Amino acid sequence: MKFNIEDLPVLFPYPRIYPEQYAYMCDLKRTLDAGGHCVLEMPSGTGKTVSLLSLIVAYQQYYPEHRKLIYCSRTMSEIEKALAELRGLMKYRAEQLGYEEDFRGLGLTSRKNLCLHPSVKREKSGSVVDARCRSLTAGFVKEKKERGEDVDLCIYHENLDLLEPHNLIPAGVWTLDGMLQYGEQQKQCPYFTARRMMPFCNVIIYSYHYLLDPKIAERVSKELSKDCIVVFDEAHNIDNVCIESLSIDLTEDALRKATNGATKLDRKIMEMKSTDAAKLQNEYAKLVEGLREADEARDDGAFMANPALPDDLLKEAVPGNIRRAEHFIAFLKRFVEYLKTRMKVLHVISETPPSFLQHLKELTFIEKKPLRFCAERLTSLVRTLELSNIEDYQSLQEVASFATLVATYDTGFLLILEPYESESATVSNPVLHLTCLDAAIAIKPVFDRFSSVIITSGTISPLEMYPKMLGFTTVVQESYSMTLARRSFLPMIVTRGSDQGDISSGFQIRNDPGVVRNYGNLLTEFAKLTPDGIVVFFPSYLYMESIISYWQGMGILDQVWKYKLILVETPDSQETSLALETYRTACSNGRGAVLLCVARGKVSEGIDFDHHYGRTVICIGVPFQYTESRILKARLEFLRETYRIKENDFLSFDAMRHAAQCLGRVLRGKDDYGIMVLADRRFQKKRGQLPKWINQALLDSDTNLSVDQATATARKFLKTMSLPFPARFQEGISTWSAEDLAKHKAKLEEEKIRELQHGSGDRHVHGQDVIREAEGEFDEEGIDDAMMELDA
Amino acid sequence: MSRLAQRSGPPAARREGEEDDVCPVCKSSRYLNPNMRFLVNPECYHRIKNKFRKQTFEDIQVEREVDIRRRVAEVFNRREDDFNSLLDYNNYLNDVEDITYNLINKIDLDESERKLASYASRNQQTISLNVQKSLQESQNREARQVLEKEQARIRREAARREEQEEKRDREEGRRDVINMLASSDGDASRIAREGQQAVLKRSKTRQAAIQKQQQALSSDSSNGAPNGGFFIQGLKTKVEPVDEGPYDPFQGFSDKRKYFVQQNRYAWDRLDRLQKDTNWTAGGYDFREFCSRTLCEAFSGLGVFIGEEVTRTDPAFVGSVATVAAAEAGAGSKDIMMEDPF
């Protein structure tokens, strides 16, 4: 359908639109017009991605600035889904407009997923694929080849040079699959095709890391212009992604490998000195000037980028004492030796970077400044030496990144040495964590550089937490409720067993046999009444295992077994995918199944249980993080000191966002239905932290139920769901046709005018007005009429 | 050779054949150096000459390298601000590193030693000056660290107190409601609601108070007088030309007393008597001077509040307090109560 939002004509590739989609688009437009950032929470299964794409594509095609869209998602399958949506949208636009627009949309993921080289693509580890690819594609390798030396090149990469650099692939939208096929046909590398075509794309869809991980972002994303529109989808975990991208763990093994790497480099330097001393001299001369000069040859084949080095530093000359290659290697070796001595300590150490640097200096005479340059200096050296087996130097590279980070940030980072893996371990296996405490550090360059950043997800409550933690301000911050023609999902909070005993995964009572039995009864009852699939989430693997063994002893599993197949998620992803497959088969063939999994595991993030794959989801216990982790403790302290976020507030926020993610798994569209059970008495007080759309559907009477009450309510709900509900009952209420939309818009505009006359409001359409107005409609000709009609 | 332990007790009497002891590392023996002491390695029981220093690094080469570096660093201790340009400084670093590298790898050893010695003798003054400077710096740093830790502790305690108070308020509120319910026959839900509001109000007032306190703390620290020899470096004081106004020989200093007004005459017999005694007044002694001094002494302690002065802090490091605090939390030196946030 076709409609206008204010002056902007939008083509939407479906004949009907949900009111919340329209509201979402209005707010998006408002954000883009204002040139600011926003946080938007859109109920799951209401077509967030297609709304986003329709609006932004309309925006870039209509306005003369043609702002580029950078759409970041988390997983490969989400990227593929978004690309497919975009493809559909562009097809629809072409049909409506009567011509094909000049448009390019590409997706980018790691080399591991896009490589076509017959032997490289078979490598299991992503970093090995990267390293081997670099060895086959670096600029100097090609030069060697041209000089007639016997070196290997990747033909898929070479072929790209035969094409026009700005037209490596025909215009249009390419899914990852499509790229792979095209690449195989034309014998050209899909990865480099996408990388090199990025400046010519209207839409780029890739994973978070290409923007957030400074080691990659510098390389891949630096040419993107300021007015790009950046979207982070499924962003409820974005703070953790930020933190992980700047944290480094070192082990004794890594240090050993780093030493080997340094020794090997030393040898290479000696070799080069005797064969081609001019090259080293040349590098030296350039470093006297500064890194940027030495780096003009930064290209795809480069070794690595520095982690978050401030730009002014890059322009500065390299410190004199690490200019010479051999000096630098001695420097690195000394640093690695120092780290090794730190690993010898047998008690936990936690210290700030300044204190670490001070001790380092006292012992080894290593100063802060050359340390900061480590990562860049190493890159330059590796390039000068024209090394081909880059994977040999990966640990050394890690150490260099470590050095650069620890010397660059005085605050927001912490070093934690843990000599033992666990409290009970007797053999030490030390890990030195350089952990980032401040999510704002990694994302700051993104907010600084791009004028509009959109943070969105199905569950991103409370909205104000994100600007606080990530250090930005929003122009729009909105959470949408779900317009429904009938109540299609039933959230409940179960606080007691049938024996009226409290149920909770709280520390004091979690292993209480009464509690365990009540949880067991809950599962048994729901296994009886739920058709097809049930998904159960536990706070942790440990807890899940202990409950399962209790249930085994109590005969509860045998009971459940009568009604459903039982499958369990494990930390092993292969095992889990097998379990998932079996689960789906059992749901589809009518046997029905229960999947027991973990709230922070793989299943809870990104696996959908639509329709019969998930009719009930049960959250057993509040999924709190493991609070004994030192890293978490440190982060909590930092959040409190810096952002005034209380420890308990953060823990509870974090638990609830995971709970909401779990609940959202079973509802994947408006024609879907499902039951959401929050089974812990503590959920009662946490209700306000649920996403608005879930909270609104949660009736007050359903917030303090016992197991038998919950069972009765669920039965009643499933009965209504079994009544036929023709799509026409949704029309005009939870879905709008073009005429419905026109009608609602007219009403809205009237209101707008009235508001303006009274001096309040602005000329923009606000999403909230749309929803309010739509819900007004719902009251008038709501569900009762519809039901009456049914009965008749 | 990784762990060295001193042999217990002083060598009272020489053992037989001790002259034959030879250090496996440096090959010096007791025959040549009778005062040499040996350490025993408890793992392999090789006896090694006592160097009075524990080995720090696994790699003995690095151990040696660091010793050499220490020697070099004591002499070549120029600072960046000694140089006209960064390039000059970097070139200097490069040269020093060349010498060090040669010393470590025994290249042109004599030449390098000579360079080191001649620089040391020619630049004695600068060297000791720079030693002073870096000593000062490290003292500052230490003082700063102590203050940061203290700050973190204070803030954490405040947060914990706040939490406890909140909890207590909640409990009190609940008790109040129960009492009211028990003692009156009013509408139960109304009472519960009112009780809740009372708790809310209390917590709001407290929050406001805390905020005020924090503001006070931070504004306090913005002009905080340094104590314990602590000062911020590199702050250039910006002086704006001000209208000087009429000339004031005392530069704004006033001799007006804040806490007392001196009278012309005090009724005190002894004073009256002496005032009339020419023995005292002949030299021009003015008894008002005496009164003024006495009063001044009597009042001089007022207006000094020690409490205020000790808690002053510096704003420059408030930001890093968070990281320091996190470090302590990470070390697990104290535990945050977070088993069950409900």
Ligand code: SF4
């Ligand atoms: S250039 Fe492309 S195809 Fe060749 S190794 Fe690298 S990623 Fe694989």
Ligand SMILES: [Zn+2]
């Ligand atoms: Zn010896």
